[in-house]
Amino acid sequence: MTPAILFLEQQQASFTLHSYDCTAHDDFGAHAAAQLQVPLAQVFKTLLTEGEQGAVVAIVPASAKVNLKRLAKAAGVKKLDMMAPAKAERLTGYKVGGISPFAQKKRLLTVLDASASHHATILVSGGKRGLSVAISGAHLIALLDGKCADII
Numbered sequence: 001m002t003p004a005i006l007f008l009e010q011q012q013a014s015f016t017l018h019s020y021d022c023t024a025h026d027d028f029g030a031h032a033a034a035q036l037q038v039p040l041a042q043v044f045k046t047l048l049t050e051g052e053q054g055a056v057v058a059i060v061p062a063s064a065k066v067n068l069k070r071l072a073k074a075a076g077v078k079k080l081d082m083m084a085p086a087k088a089e090r091l092t093g094y095k096v097g098g099i100s101p102f103a104q105k106k107r108l109l110t111v112l113d114a115s116a117s118h119h120a121t122i123l124v125s126g127g128k129r130g131l132s133v134a135i136s137g138a139h140l141i142a143l144l145d146g147k148c149a150d151i152i
Contacts, residue, residue: 002127003093004100008135011143015135018123022130028097029062032123032132043123043132044116046099048088048108049080055091056080057110059101059124059140064113064152074111074149098128101144110146112137117148 008015020035022028033040043062048055049071056075058066072080085096092104101110101124116122116137123132124140141148 002100002131003103004125004127004133005131007103008133008143013135013143014139015133016121017126018132018134020130020132022097026097028129033062036123036132038123041115042119042121044113046101046125048083048091048099050083050087051077051080053077055083055106055108057101057104057108057146058113058151059110059116060113060152061115064115066113066151070149071111071151074147074151075109094125094127095129098125098131100125100127100133101140101146102133103127107144110141110144111151112141112146112148113152114148114150115152116140 029043029045033043040063044059045062047058060066068080121134126133
């Protein structure tokens with residue numbers, strides 16, 4: 001049981017858990033979509049960015065790239081850069097490819113891409129490679145006290 005799943009259970013969140021055999025070394029979202037037989041557009045990745053005001057979490061479709069200018073604007077900061085993978089792992093407590101938006105070591109401002117509203121549920125990491133959580137975008141935002149914005 002990962003910290004993310006424990007958090008969701010403690011919050012009595014409405015979610016479903018999906019496990020799959022993860023043999024990928026990169027492009028984890030495409031691998032998850034193929035293994036779980038869901039559209040790639042429904043699989044979202046959790047990215048860590050940083051700027052002078054601190055770190056910001058971006059949750060975007062696995063097939064998309066985050067637009068750092070749009071993300072900075074949504075976060076109310078001047079500029080953001082992608083965080084180094086090793087630093088993201090230290091900050092969140094999760095390994096790259098399994099970084100969950102839930103139960104990170106430190107609660108960070110989280111911005112979910114608006115495209116999540118096109119799906120009844122989206123899949124995000126459950127806290128380790130091979131474990132995904134299906135949850136509504138609105139519920140995810142409420143649990144994380146985050147924002148929803150066009151960031152791709």
